[in-house]
Amino acid sequence: MAALTENADNSTAPTDEIGTTTPEHDEPVTDDLSDDERALLVDGVRYVxxxxxxxxxxxxxxxxxxxxxxxxxxxxxxxxxxxxxAEMRELADHDFAAAGFGADHGGTGDVGASITAIEMLGYADLSLMVKSGVQWGLFGGAVENLGTARHHQRYVPGIIDLDILGCFAMTETGHGSNVQALETTATYDRDTREFVINSPTPSSRKDYIGGAAQHARFAAVFAQLITGGPDEEPESQGVHCLVVPIRDADGNDLPGITTGDCGYKGGLPGVDNGRITFDNVRVPAENLLNRYADVEADGTYISPIENPNRRFFTMLGTLIRGRVSVAATAGAAGRKALTLATRYGLLRKQFDAPDGDDEITVLDYLGHQRKLLPLIAKSYAIACAQNELTAELHDVQTAAADRAQTDPADQERQRQLESAAAGLKAYATWHASAAVNTSREACGGAGYLDENQLSIIRDDIDVFTTFEGDNTVMTQLVAKELLGAYAEDLRGLSAGGWVRFIAGMARDVVAEKTAVRQVVQTLLDSSDEDTENSSLADRGTQIRLFRNREDHLVRTCAQRLRRAGEDDTDAFEIFNDAQDHLLKVGTAHTERVVLEAFVQAIADCDSRSAADLLAKVCDLFVYSALEADLSWFLMHRQVSVERAKAIRRGVNSLCQELRPHARTLVDAFGIPEALLAAPMLEHG
Ligand SMILES: Cc1cc2nc3c(=O)[nH]c(=O)nc-3n(C[C@H](O)[C@H](O)[C@H](O)COP(=O)(O)OP(=O)(O)OC[C@H]3O[C@@H](n4cnc5c(N)ncnc54)[C@H](O)[C@@H]3O)c2cc1C
Structure with missing residues (x-):
């Protein structure tokens, strides 16, 4: 059988050219491994x-x-x-949640560990992950990141050990994606030094809120804060967050609070999603989470961040942990589904083999390999990008805890982090939905039985594309940031206002490149700029194709939007006419970032056999991503028809080359065996 160092398009570039570190003692990977060698390989890949x-x-x-x-x-x-x-209480007894909170608030201050731990719950039960994420990540995260010492002392220990059960009440029936337009009000009463919370319209009802139906005693409520100083007319200072008690110790609604139950949903039955309305609910002024803004006793509004837009997005930006956790968990759910389907595909036989009594194992069919292996490859790429995102979030938030974050470089880094989180959240959750659905189908009738888990995972993962930021809105956010070259104060502009700004920007601003990481620069330097005539197996060529697509999309999108600068043009119409283009910018950017994260992880891998296998997986990720977007590459003459055919052949041959390693690839995900229980895997 072919060794992994062969190239998919029969070109001559060996896999070693991708710049992996290859210790002398370590052998390149081959197909015919002993059990011990395979176990070592699984460990090596899992380490990455x-x-x-x-x-x-x-x-x-x-x-x-x-x-x-x-x-x-x-x-x-x-x-x-x-x-x-009950399972959460068990986790709490094992000090599960402390990592997400600062050491001086009763936690251990390890943001990366807290995201990773939540992600791992995705292998068990997505309801457990979501409910834990709501309590410790969203409600706890709001108190931790938007509150100050008085809130940390009062609430954080109880949030960690579940004495204080809370929910995160942002979305309203009328507004989910457009948080700035929330209608709930929190009006300051200077006579009593309280805030009065109201739901002024039916559409201002808080909706879909995890924990609101039954368990939550407190809510982190997002509302328009209305106040004015002694000589001022009270007015909205924008959306702020307050801690509001909603139930008494017996679980009854407190006066002025009406909770409701969202009831049966498409999935996540273990999460009690509900609704909340407020009728003149009074809370003390100190319940305002006041890290970024406060109200003085006389009603005067104060904030260290003058610009209301910047203030709002700074507040929201501190809450991206939830978004990062959702992306991470979607990755875990996709990996689990693909593991179940791959194991089944290795057992299940259908139709006679031509030369024997036995039937053919379904994973030996190219069609079946094409179903699963490209998704496995994409899962690998996403896992590497997720690890980088989690690490960046950890580093940024750890640094933020140490200083005031007024340095423009810090702010720039934070914005880039938010954009990366939005992009990966959309890319990873769309991938997870596709991977879970395909895995279900790959197991035929058995995949449809709840006892084999896939149908349950499919129901539970569905909403991940919607909550913590609708995927379309997230992808658009990435593109807007790219086109605006991270210009300050662009966020919060209406679509028309944003387009007018872009139209007025200097022509070369959008062409500015973000820093290129060293390993990528080296690969680009050593590859031919003419992508058509260089080997498709060359990593530099692959990266160049992804980069060229992104650059082309960004430039042409900017050109279209610049028409908004001309007279008599309706800015919103121009924006809307180009929205498909804008969304493609966002996806192409994220896919390029994901590829480069994978390339980096391979470059950092110390095991030659693991690096060899990962390099081939990376090839499959690239070839199948190119194949999925062939119409664009052909239409824009970024590949020739001949090259397009080579890409398709490449996917086929990479699938066949990776087929003998399918079990290794899914074992390396490291999913606890007990969580892979499925009767279909006992008999095939
Ligand atoms: C199970 C579940 C749990 C949830 N938990 C919580 C929670 O605990 N706390 C909380 O605050 N919220 C929660 N949510 C709410 C969730 O965050 C919102 O549903 C989500 O933000 C989307 O908002 P929306 O439902 O208003 O959809 P909309 O924003 O109305 O979107 C509807 C459609 O319109 C499209 N769309 C919207 N804007 C644009 C645009 N500019 N351009 C193109 N298309 C657009 C979207 O892509 C989408 O397809 C939960 C939701 C669910 C279903």
């Missing part, structure tokens, strides 16, 4: 995937290797909710 918080992964792996953590669809809604809360 586990990333910087691999110790956390191992701890959670050990603690969750239990089949009783898997969702049980026979539970009623009440039972499912009670069960998840």
């Amino acid at each position: 995937l586990d990333g910087r918080w691999r110790a956390t992964r191992d701890t959670v792996r050990a603690g969750t290797d239990r089949a009783d953590l898997l969702p049980d669809p026979s539970r009623t809604l009440d039972e499912a909710r009670a069960r998840i809360l």
Whole structure:
């Protein structure tokens, strides 16, 4: 059988050219491995995937290797909710949540560990992950990041140990994506030094809120803060967050609060999503989470950030942990589904083999390989990008805890982080939905039985494309940031206003490049600029194709939008006419970032056999991404028809080359065995 160092398009460039570090003693990977060699290879690849918080992964792996953590669809809604809360209490007893909170607030201040631990819960039960994410990540995150010492002292220890159960009440029936337009009001009453919370319209009802139906006693409520100084007319100072008690110790609504239950949903039965309306609910002024803004006793509004737009986006920006966790967990759910489907594909046989009594194992069909292996390859790429994102979030938020974040370089880094989080959230959750659905189908009828988990995962993962930022809105955000070259104060502009700004920008601003990482620069320098005539197996050529696509899309999109600077043009219409283009900019950018993160992870890998295998997986990621977008590459003459055919052939041959390693690739995900329980895997 072919060794992994062959090239997919029969070109001559050996895989070693991609710049992996290859210790002398370590052999290149081949197909005919002994059990020991395969186990070593699994370990080597897993080491790369586990990333910087691999110790956390191992701890959670050990603690969750239990089949009783898997969702049980026979539970009623009440039972499912009670069960998840009980599991959270068990986690809390094991000090699960402390990492997400500052050391001086009762936590251990390891942001990366907290994201990684939540991600690992995705292998067990997505309801457990979401409910934990709401309590510790969203509600806890709001108190931790938007609050000050008085809030940390009062709430954080109880949030960690679950004495204080909370919810994150941002979305309203009328507004989900457009948070600045929320209608709930928090009006300051200087006579009593209280805020009065109201839901002035039916559309201002808080909706879909995790924990609001049953368990939450407190809510982090996002509302228009209305106040004015002694000689001022009270007015809205924009959306702010307050801690509002919503239920008493017996679970009854407090005066002025009306909660409701969203009831049965498309999935996540263990999460009690609900609604909240407020009727003149009074809370003390100190319940305002006042890190970025406060109200003095006389009603005067004060904030260290003068620009209201910047203030709002600074507040929201501190809350991106939830978005990063959702992206990470989607990655885990996709990997688990692909593991189940791959193991099944290695057992399941259909139709006679031509030369024997036996039937053909379904994973030996090219069609089946094409279903699963490109998705596995994309999962690898996304996992590497996710590890980088988690690490960047950790570093930025750890630095932010140490200083005031007034340095423009810090602000720039924060904005880039937010854009990266938005992009990966959309890319990873769309991928997870596709991977889970395809995995279900790849298991035929067995995949449809809840006992084999895939149908449950599919229902549970569905909403990940919507919550923590709708994917379309997130992708657009990435593109807007790119086109605006991270210009300050661009966010919050209406579509028309934003386009007018872009139209007025100097022509070369959008062409500005972000820093190119060293490993990528080296690969680009050593590859031919003429992508058509250089080997497709050359990593530099691959990166160049992704980069060229992104550059082309950014430039041409900017050209289209610049028409808004001309007379008599309707700015919104121009924006809207180009929205498909804008969205493609966002996706192409994120896909390029994902590829470069994968290339970096391979370059950092010390095991030659693991690096060899990963390099081939990376090839498949590239070839299948190019194939998925061939119409664009052909239409824009970025590849010839001949090259397009070579890409298609390349996907086929890479699938066949990786087929013998399919089990290794999914074993390296390191999913606890008990969480992969599925009767279909016992008999095929
Ligand atoms: C199970 C579940 C749990 C949730 N938990 C919470 C929670 O705990 N706390 C909380 O605050 N919220 C929660 N949410 C709410 C969730 O965050 C919102 O549903 C989400 O932000 C999307 O908002 P929306 O529902 O108003 O959709 P909309 O924003 O109305 O989107 C509807 C459609 O319009 C499209 N669209 C919107 N704007 C644009 C645009 N500019 N350009 C092109 N297309 C556009 C979107 O892509 C989408 O397809 C939860 C939701 C669910 C379903």
